[in-house]
Amino acid sequence: MKTRRRKVTISLGLFGCVLVTLIAILGPRAENTTDPVKEAYQGFQEGKCKSCHPAIWREWENSMHAKAWVDEIYQEIANQIEDRETKCDGCHAPQPILITGIGEMPKLRNGQREAGVSCLVCHLDAEGAMHGPQASAETYFHANVTNLIYTAPTTLCSTCHGQPTVPEHDQVSSFLNSKFAEEHQSCATCHMPVVKRLQSTASYESIKGRKHTWRGSRSVAQLRRAATLRLEITPEKTSVKLQSKTGHILPGGTLRTIILEVKLLSPEGIERQTEQISISDKARNRLLPSEERTYIFDTLPSATGDTLTVRLLYQLTPKTPKSEWIVMAEKNHVVP
Numbered sequence: 001m002k003t004r005r006r007k008v009t010i011s012l013g014l015f016g017c018v019l020v021t022l023i024a025i026l027g028p029r030a031e032n033t034t035d036p037v038k039e040a041y042q043g044f045q046e047g048k049c050k051s052c053h054p055a056i057w058r059e060w061e062n063s064m065h066a067k068a069w070v071d072e073i074y075q076e077i078a079n080q081i082e083d084r085e086t087k088c089d090g091c092h093a094p095q096p097i098l099i100t101g102i103g104e105m106p107k108l109r110n111g112q113r114e115a116g117v118s119c120l121v122c123h124l125d126a127e128g129a130m131h132g133p134q135a136s137a138e139t140y141f142h143a144n145v146t147n148l149i150y151t152a153p154t155t156l157c158s159t160c161h162g163q164p165t166v167p168e169h170d171q172v173s174s175f176l177n178s179k180f181a182e183e184h185q186s187c188a189t190c191h192m193p194v195v196k197r198l199q200s201t202a203s204y205e206s207i208k209g210r211k212h213t214w215r216g217s218r219s220v221a222q223l224r225r226a227a228t229l230r231l232e233i234t235p236e237k238t239s240v241k242l243q244s245k246t247g248h249i250l251p252g253g254t255l256r257t258i259i260l261e262v263k264l265l266s267p268e269g270i271e272r273q274t275e276q277i278s279i280s281d282k283a284r285n286r287l288l289p290s291e292e293r294t295y296i297f298d299t300l301p302s303a304t305g306d307t308l309t310v311r312l313l314y315q316l317t318p319k320t321p322k323s324e325w326i327v328m329a330e331k332n333h334v335v336p
C-alpha cells in the first residue's frame with residue numbers, strides 16, 4: 001500500500017492518472033510478481049534500452065560502470081577473496097538498487113552479471129518503471145517516475161561509493177566534508193557533465209541531461225584537473241606546493257598511487273639527483289579536498305643551466321609499469 005501511494009504522488013500529470021488506473025487494476029498482482037522486472041531484464045538483453053536511448057547507451061557502454069564486472073583488475077583481486085560473492089560481487093554486478101533499497105548494501109544479481117552496473121541497477125523499480133530526473137515524453141515500454149534522488153548531491157552514488165562498512169570504496173564522506181558540498185556541487189558536477197541531447201529516439205526535442213560517462217582515473221583530462229603544483233625557489237631551499245582540486249580524498253581509490261617526483265638534470269640531460277614521494281592509502285597520506293601540502297627539498301647541488309623538473313605522476317595499480325604512469329602536472333625551472 002505504502003509504495004503505491006508514494007508512486008501516485010511522485011508521478012506526473014496525465015501519465016500519473018494512467019498509472020493510478022493501471023495500479024488499481026494490476027496493483028495486487030504487481031506486488032506479488034516480478035513479471036515487469038523480468039520484462040525489463042529481457043528488454044535490456046534484447047537491446048531495447050539501446051535502441052530507444054542510443055546516445056546514453058554509447059556513453060554508458062564505455063564507462064567503468066558497464067565494465068564493473070568484466071574489469072580484469074577487479075576479477076583478479078576478487079578471485080583472491082574467499083567469500084567474494086557476499087563480500088565483493090554485490091556492488092560489481094548488483095540487483096536494481098531501487099529494489100534492494102537506496103543506501104542499503106547492494107546484493108548480487110543472478111543473471112546478466114557481465115553488464116556490471118547496468119541501466120537497470122540505477123533506474124528500475126519493482127514495478128518495472130524507470131525512475132529518473134524528469135521525463136519530457138512518454139513511452140509504452142516503461143512508466144517514467146520523477147524521483148529527487150537523481151538530482152540530489154550524493155544519495156544515489158553513496159549506495160555504492162559510500163557504504164560505511166566498505167571504507168576502501170568511499171569517496172562520499174570526504175566529499176561531504178569539503179567546500180564542494182558547501183557550494184552545492186554534487187558527484188555529477190564533475191563526473192556527469194551537463195549535455196543537451198535527445199534523451200530517446202521518441203523524444204521531440206533535445207533537453208538538458210547529464211553524460212553517462214563517469215570519467216575517473218582512466219581519463220587523462222580528469223587526472224590533469226585533480227591537483228596543481230607550484231614551485232618556490234630560494235638559494236636555500238626548493239619548496240613544492242601541491243594542492244588538491246578533487247572533490248574527495250585523492251587518490252580516490254585505494255589501489256592508486258600518486259608520485260611526486262623532483263629531478264635535477266644537467267644541461268646535457270644527465271640526472272644529478274631524483275627524489276620521489278608516494279601518496280596513497282597504503283602510505284596513509286592521501287590528500288583531503290582542497291588540502292595544500294608543502295614539500296621542502298634542501299638545495300640540490302645545482303649549477304647554472306641545470307633544470308629542476310617537478311612532476312606529479314599517477315600509477316593506476318601497483319603493477320602498472322613506470323612507462324604507463326600518467327603525468328598529472330609538471331613544472332620546470334632552469335637554474336639561472
Ligand code: HEC
Pocket residue numbers: 071073074077078081084087088089090091092159160161163166168169170252253254255
Ligand atoms: C559497497 C560496494 C562495493 C563492495 C562491497 C565492493 N566494491 Fe569494489 N568497488 C566499488 C566501487 C564504488 C568502486 C570504484 C571506486 C573505488 O575504486 O573506490 C570499486 C572498485 C574496485 C576495484 C578497482 C577496479 C579497477 O579497475 O581499478 C577493485 C579491484 C575492487 N573494487 C575490488 C573489490 C573487492 C576485492 C571487493 C570485496 C573484498 C569489493 N571490491 C567490494 C564498490 C564496491
Ligand code: HEC
Pocket residue numbers: 040041043044048049050052053119120123130131132133134135136137138139140141142144145146147198199200202203204
Ligand atoms: C520504445 C522506446 C523506449 C524503450 C524501449 C526504452 N525507453 Fe526509456 N524512455 C523512453 C522515452 C520516450 C523516455 C522519455 C524521454 C524524454 O523525456 O525525452 C524515456 C525515459 C527513460 C528514463 C528517464 C525517466 C525519467 O523520469 O526521467 C530512463 C531512466 C529510461 N528511460 C531508461 C530506460 C531503460 C533502462 C530501458 C531498457 C530497459 C528503456 N528506457 C527502454 C523510451 C524508451
Ligand code: HEC
Pocket residue numbers: 064065067068069071074091092094097106117121122156157158159160161187188191192214215216217218219
Ligand atoms: C550500484 C553501485 C554503484 C552506484 C549506484 C554508482 N556506482 Fe560508480 N562505480 C561502481 C563500481 C562497482 C565501480 C568500479 C568499476 C570498476 O572499476 O571495476 C564504479 C566506478 C565509478 C567511477 C570510476 C571510473 C574510473 O575511471 O575509475 C566513477 C567516477 C563513478 N563510479 C562515479 C559514480 C557516480 C557519480 C555515481 C552516482 C551518480 C555512481 N558512481 C553510482 C558502482 C556504483
Ligand code: HEC
Pocket residue numbers: 049053056057060061065117118119120121122123132133134150151156188192199208209210211212
Ligand atoms: C550509476 C547510475 C546510473 C546508471 C548505470 C545509468 N544511469 Fe541514467 N541517470 C543516472 C543519473 C544520476 C541521472 C540524472 C542526471 C541528471 O541530473 O540529469 C540519469 C538520467 C537518465 C536519463 C534522463 C536523461 C539525462 O541524461 O539526464 C535517462 C533517459 C537515463 N538516465 C537512461 C539511462 C540508460 C538507458 C542507462 C543505461 C544505458 C542508464 N541511464 C544508466 C544514473 C545512472
Ligand code: HEC
Pocket residue numbers: 154157158161171172175180185186187188189190191215216217218222223225226245246247248249250251252253254256
Ligand atoms: C570537484 C570535482 C569532483 C567532484 C565533486 C567529485 N569528483 Fe570524483 N574525481 C574527481 C577527479 C579529478 C578524479 C581523478 C582523481 C582521482 O582518481 O582521485 C576523480 C576520481 C573519482 C573516482 C575514481 C577513483 C579511482 O581511484 O579510480 C571515483 C570512483 C569518483 N571520483 C567518485 C566520485 C563520487 C562518488 C563523488 C561524489 C561524492 C565525486 N567523485 C565527486 C573529481 C571530482
